[in-house]
Amino acid sequence: MDFFVELFTNPVGFYNQHELLIAQIGINAILAIAIFVTFYSGQLTLANAGFMAIGAYTTVIMSLYLPTPLPLNMLVGALLAGLVSVVVGLPVLRLRGVFLAIATIGFVEALRLGVILNVPITGEGQGLKNPSADPLGGIVPILISLPILAYIVWRLTRTRLGQAWSAIREDELAASSNGINVPLYKMIAFIISAVLAGYAGALETHINFFVDPTEYGITRTIQILTFAVVGGTTNVFGPIVGAVFLTALPEIVRQFAAYRDVVNGIILILVIIFRPQGIVGRGGLAIIRPRWWTRWRARERPATAH
Amino acid sequence: MSALLQLTDVRRHFGGVHAVDGVSLEIEEGTIFGLIGPNGAGKTTLVNLVTGYIRSQSGSMLLSSPARGNVPPPLAGEGRGGGVVGAIELARRAPHTIAGLGIGRTFQTLRLYRNLTAIENVLIGMHTRRRDDTLRQLIPLRPFMRLDDRRLDEARALLQTVGLNPDLHGDRRASTLSYGDQRRLEVARALALKPKLLILDEPAAGMNPAEKDRVRELIQQLNADGLTVLLIDHDMRLVMGVCQRIVVLNFGRKIADGPPATVSNDSAVVTAYLGSHAPKGATHVPGSEEMDIAATPKPAASAEPASPLLDVRDLEVAYGAIKAVRGVSFGVGKGEIVALIGANGAGKSTILNTLSGVLRPHAGTARFGDLDLTTAAPDKIVRAGLAQVPEGREILARLTVRENMELGAWARRDRATAHREIDDLMKQFPILGQRHNLPAGQLSGGEQQILAIARGLLARPRLLLLDEPSLGLAPQMVDTVFDVIQRIHNEGVTILLVEQNALRALEIADRAYVVETGRILLSGTGATLRRNPEVQKAYLGG
Numbered sequence: 001m002d003f004f005v006e007l008f009t010n011p012v013g014f015y016n017q018h019e020l021l022i023a024q025i026g027i028n029a030i031l032a033i034a035i036f037v038t039f040y041s042g043q044l045t046l047a048n049a050g051f052m053a054i055g056a057y058t059t060v061i062m063s064l065y066l067p068t069p070l071p072l073n074m075l076v077g078a079l080l081a082g083l084v085s086v087v088v089g090l091p092v093l094r095l096r097g098v099f100l101a102i103a104t105i106g107f108v109e110a111l112r113l114g115v116i117l118n119v120p121i122t123g124e125g126q127g128l129k130n131p132s133a134d135p136l137g138g139i140v141p142i143l144i145s146l147p148i149l150a151y152i153v154w155r156l157t158r159t160r161l162g163q164a165w166s167a168i169r170e171d172e173l174a175a176s177s178n179g180i181n182v183p184l185y186k187m188i189a190f191i192i193s194a195v196l197a198g199y200a201g202a203l204e205t206h207i208n209f210f211v212d213p214t215e216y217g218i219t220r221t222i223q224i225l226t227f228a229v230v231g232g233t234t235n236v237f238g239p240i241v242g243a244v245f246l247t248a249l250p251e252i253v254r255q256f257a258a259y260r261d262v263v264n265g266i267i268l269i270l271v272i273i274f275r276p277q278g279i280v281g282r283g284g285l286a287i288i289r290p291r292w293w294t295r296w297r298a299r300e301r302p303a304t305a306h
Numbered sequence: 307m308s309a310l311l312q313l314t315d316v317r318r319h320f321g322g323v324h325a326v327d328g329v330s331l332e333i334e335e336g337t338i339f340g341l342i343g344p345n346g347a348g349k350t351t352l353v354n355l356v357t358g359y360i361r362s363q364s365g366s367m368l369l370s371s372p373a374r375g376n377v378p379p380p381l382a383g384e385g386r387g388g389g390v391v392g393a394i395e396l397a398r399r400a401p402h403t404i405a406g407l408g409i410g411r412t413f414q415t416l417r418l419y420r421n422l423t424a425i426e427n428v429l430i431g432m433h434t435r436r437r438d439d440t441l442r443q444l445i446p447l448r449p450f451m452r453l454d455d456r457r458l459d460e461a462r463a464l465l466q467t468v469g470l471n472p473d474l475h476g477d478r479r480a481s482t483l484s485y486g487d488q489r490r491l492e493v494a495r496a497l498a499l500k501p502k503l504l505i506l507d508e509p510a511a512g513m514n515p516a517e518k519d520r521v522r523e524l525i526q527q528l529n530a531d532g533l534t535v536l537l538i539d540h541d542m543r544l545v546m547g548v549c550q551r552i553v554v555l556n557f558g559r560k561i562a563d564g565p566p567a568t569v570s571n572d573s574a575v576v577t578a579y580l581g582s583h584a585p586k587g588a589t590h591v592p593g594s595e596e597m598d599i600a601a602t603p604k605p606a607a608s609a610e611p612a613s614p615l616l617d618v619r620d621l622e623v624a625y626g627a628i629k630a631v632r633g634v635s636f637g638v639g640k641g642e643i644v645a646l647i648g649a650n651g652a653g654k655s656t657i658l659n660t661l662s663g664v665l666r667p668h669a670g671t672a673r674f675g676d677l678d679l680t681t682a683a684p685d686k687i688v689r690a691g692l693a694q695v696p697e698g699r700e701i702l703a704r705l706t707v708r709e710n711m712e713l714g715a716w717a718r719r720d721r722a723t724a725h726r727e728i729d730d731l732m733k734q735f736p737i738l739g740q741r742h743n744l745p746a747g748q749l750s751g752g753e754q755q756i757l758a759i760a761r762g763l764l765a766r767p768r769l770l771l772l773d774e775p776s777l778g779l780a781p782q783m784v785d786t787v788f789d790v791i792q793r794i795h796n797e798g799v800t801i802l803l804v805e806q807n808a809l810r811a812l813e814i815a816d817r818a819y820v821v822e823t824g825r826i827l828l829s830g831t832g833a834t835l836r837r838n839p840e841v842q843k844a845y846l847g848g
Contacts, residue, residue, distance in 0.1 A: 114595040152444065160436045167430045170419035175411070177357065179405035179434035179499060 003252050018251070019139055025247045026142035027200050032227040032239030033053060033153050034196035039233040041189035042169030044097060046221045046291045047088065047104035048197040050111045051081040053216035055198030056205045063132040070132050074141075074202035080189050080199025089190045093183065108221055116213045127212040130205050138206035143151055145203070149196065154236045156192075165189055226264065230271050232278020241280050308370060310335040310503055310534050311356070312393070316365035318355055320748075325351040328365070328557035333503070335370070338525060338535045339548030341544075342564070344579050346750030349538050350414050353505055357411050358401040367392040368744045369407055369503075391732055406434045410501030412492040414508050414538075414751070414778065415698070424470065424491050428461040429478055431498025443762060447809040461498065467527075468494040468567045469520055482625055485512045485697065486650025493524070504528065505536045510544055511778040512697070514649055514845050515804045518544055540780050546570060554579060579780055587773035615640045615769055616661070616692075621670035623656050630656040632824040633670070638769065643791075643801045645811040645832065647845055648821035654804040655697050656769045657821070661802075662694040674769065689717045691768035697777065697804075699758040703747025707738050710746045710757055714764030731760045735790075752783035759790060769800045776807045788814060808845040812836045820845075 015022065031048060038045045050139045058077035062068055068076075092103045116122045156162045164185045167175035176182050205211050219252045223246075231242020246267070271278065311333040318326045326348045333339045341349050354360040356367055370393050370713055379669070396404055405411075419427050442450045462472035468490040470476075475483060480491060489509055496504060506525070510518045518541055525548050529535055539545050545552065546566040554562040554569060562569045569575055614637030623631040623694045631653040638644045646654045659665045661672055663684035672679040677690045693714075701710055711731065715724035732739035737753050738760060746757060755775060761772055762770055775791065776784045795814075805811035810817055815832035820841060828835065835841050 044621055155446065156440065158446075159440045160433065160438055161440055163426075163430050164433060166426070167424060167433075170421060171417050173359065173401075174413070174417040174419065174476050174495075175430075176359075176401035177405055177411050177417075178431050178495065179402050180430075181400075181402045 003248075004232040020135065020207060021248065021251055023135070024141050025244050026139070026146045027204050027207075028144075028224075028227065028243040028247045029146055029240045030149060030200040030203070031197060031224045032231065032243035033149055033236060034193045034200065035228045036233060036236050036239045037153060037156075037189050037196065037223050039228055039239075040162070040169065040236075041165035041186055042172075043093070043186060043189065044101045044246050045104045045190065045193065046101050046225060047085070047107050048193065048224050049218070049220040050104075050108040051085060051194040051197035051218045052201030052204070052220070053111060053116065053213070054081040054084055055130070055201030056211050056216070057116065059202040060128050060130045060196075060205050060211050061121060063130065064128070070206075071141075073132075074199065077202040078199035081201070082195040084196045085189070085194030089147070089187050093186050093190060105218060105221065108216070108218065112213055112216055116216075119212040122213070123211075127210055127211060130209055130211060133206055133209040135207045135209075138203065142203050142207075146254065150240060152238055157236065161188065226268055228278075230268060230279060232275075232280045234277065235280065238278050238280035242278065245279070309333060309368075310370050311536075312366075312368045312370075313352075313356070314366045314498060316352070316355060316367060317363050318351060318360060319363065322568035324558045326355060326362075329555065329558070329560050330365075331553050331560065333534060333536060334551070335534055336529070336532060337550045338529050338537060338548050340545045340552035341536060341538045341555065341778075342540070342552060342579065343555035343561075344750075345752030345778075345783050346557040347579075349506060349555055351537065351558075352555070353411065353507055353536075356396060356404075357409060357505065358396065358399050358404040362397050367396040369396055369409070370394075375519035386675055405499060408499070408502035409505065410496035410499040410503070410594070411505040412489075412496050412507055412509060414511075416481040416485075416488050416492060418488055418492060418495070423477050423479055424465060424483065424494075425458070425461050425472070425476045427495050428498050429457060429463050430515075432460070434499060463496055465491075466818065467497065468524060470494065482628070483721055485649030485655070488518055489513070490686070497528070501533070503534045503536060505538075507538045508778050509644055510539050510541050512650065512774055512806055514647075514808060515543075516844055517650060522548055540778065540784075542570070542781060579782060612631050614638055615675065616802065617671075617673045618657075618661070619671045621657065621660065621672060622668040623653070623660050623665055624668045629668075630824055631660070631667075634821070634826055635670075636819050636823070636826060636829070638800060638802050640768075640800055641798065642816045643795055643803060643814055643817035645803045645805060645808075645818040646821050647805060647808040647811055647818060647835075647841075648827075649844075650806070651823075652821040653824040654821050655773055656774050656824075658694060658802070659696075659805055661687075662771060663693065663814070664694075685717060688767075691766065692771070693762045693765040693769075694771040695758045695762040695773060695775065697773035699751075699754045699777075701746045701749075701754050701757055701761070704745055706743050707746050707749070707757060708742045710760055711738075711764055714761030717765060727764060731763065735760060751778040752780060752787070753778060754785060755783075756790065759787070759794075763799075765796060767799060769802060770794070772801060772803045772805075774804055774806060775842055776805060776810065784810065795847065809836070810844045 031052070034048050037134040055077035058080050059073045062073040062076060063070065088107050092100065092107070095103050117125050122128065157165070164175065164180045167178060167180055168182055168185055172182050227246060229242070230237045230246060231240065232238035246264060249263065250257050251261070256263055309332040314330050315328050316326055316330070317328050326778065329352060338350055341352065343349055351360060355362045371599050394407060419430065438452070459684045462476060465472045465476060470487060470490050475487060480488060483491060486803065489512070493506065493509060510521045513521065522544050525535055525537065537545060537549060549566055551564065552566055552569045553560055554572070554575050561578060562575050567586045616638040621631055621634045622629065634657060646657065648654055656665060661679055663679060663682055667680050670680070672691050674687070674690060677687065679687060682690070702713065707714070708728065711728045715728070718724050732742055735756050737756055741749060741753070746754065749757060755777070759772070759775065772791065775787050779787060784807065791803070792814055803811055803815065812832040817830065818832050818835050819826050820828040820835065828838065828841065830838070
């Protein structure tokens, strides 16, 4: 409760005290936007943690060995993630549903265990220290990027591209009968998602002092997926709300902080059962009214009433 | 006149089944071309070959010069156009490329974007005509948005063209529209492509004669505006009435090709396809000569059975704000066949789905013996002896025919007897027996319907709800299905039937109810309703 009291009575103090939390919320929200793009085009891809790793490692390695400016390093990190996504996407995007999910998890693990832990320049299992880390300065680009990216992706869903994604999500066969090049548009969604995740990874290295390979495994992937499931994927604000809510939650209920993963799991289950469309459904934030409630009310009403 | 589409010796087989076995045909520009044949003849496969969903194994498919300037480059190792100037080979091209060349299509089993609104469905149909507008959409200022408004107006106009009201239906999600309206919407979406050739795969399936007449008018109007149409349908009155030329397929081969009059008198076509209830000529109303003669005189049933097996009182069902059923009362007595007839969207399927426990009513009662259908769980309803054969069959495509039937016996304890019954049914319906190890999805529409009925029977129902059993079936197959219904009725099963083929339904029904906009308009014995001039006009196509 103190959390909210402080948020409203002393916003400046709140900001100073929770700066790292706010930065993390921002990064998670960008990751949520990344997974939204693939969800919106009907693809269950779980590769985002891998693209994050590419963005993060590229930025840090460039800072270590090259005199290039930091924004350029971050940009290169994001673009490299996009480039890798093309190579990964070509074979993998032929798969659908759960098979696609498995293949993309395979990519994440192959990248982490196969590449990062074995290539000397990544510090192998040790991780890398980031020379240009700046936790306080790092929050500024995050807070600027988030609304811009959210706006762009929100508008994208209105474009020809976005409508093609909707069509593919709803029915691929019908989409191609309308002249939509299904493989191409799926690939575009996958690349945009990868660039966003790579960018989020690059941003994150600057609020931490360290890139740690264990950050970019299945746990992270599942965490990003949870944002989308809890928030809902009918529009871009769903996953963002999910990310903000789930990232802030451990701070709000400090007394349960030790059970953070348990609480997250319970919330996930509750959402799937009672509000499968997520917190932000089709008509915006709706009151949660479980099915058994409607059924119970129907039973309460006398059957002969008219 | 020149050929818009020319197929030469097109072949495709699946395993040992020759789905399309050397078909050649020519569709003249500006004509309405009919493609008919029994269920499983290869009609839909042929359409899927033309539109690129299935790759042909040999033969050529040439489309004369495409609608727009986007001529695709020739494929590797391919001569240009095979002798026909400006023609494009469709074989080996992807579906979206073929759509871009100006071939629009609908699907036999509806494939709408179910969670998008009707307007959104049509807007997506304009994809190939819409230029990329990513940058423009990022700066959503009024002057930049005019194109969007124009597209929206066009989408609304297209809805109107196919007979949907843009104000009423435009913002509704496609899945909430009635079956007939969904079919119309699919036509509108295909038209949004501005095609040169429009392929309609059973556009009138599930519609009553009056609605079919509107489909006919629509096709004729589109054709008058210069569109070439390839029409597949089982309604002979529609096909014979609008098509200038008809090709009949059977077992993947062309068995007849010519104008309607020639084709309908062809003896091979009559035996393979049209069956006993077929019209002899193009203008004939199917079955009208039997209008007043009931095959077996039914005892003059009283309006309501004294102690009904099923008793429905003041039933009201709503989808959100839309009331689909507004106070319906009726009964079904033991041993009866009762039919519900009425236009698409009248609420008939909603009533059946409420009775089987899939939907919950808003108000009213529905009792099946001692069981309260408004609260009982669907599985309990099945166990009590009420089984439903849903509209559109709803078979499980990946399971085999036998597995589908085994599922029908799921609620039963007597597994041994059930298996014997499955074997009996396989013998009764050789269509199923011969294919018992095939995935059910590979069966043709008619075969799937028989499977769905057989599956329903395996629940050993006392009351069987049949929702549009003749949907999408060839005339001869309709005969078979109605024979099956009559036979299971003779074995003591009570039947509640929803059917667009009102004439056939009234022929076998003891009593019938006419449902309009969620209310019961008329009721009476099958014979009385058949003679009722209003019913004849509205539902029998008289």
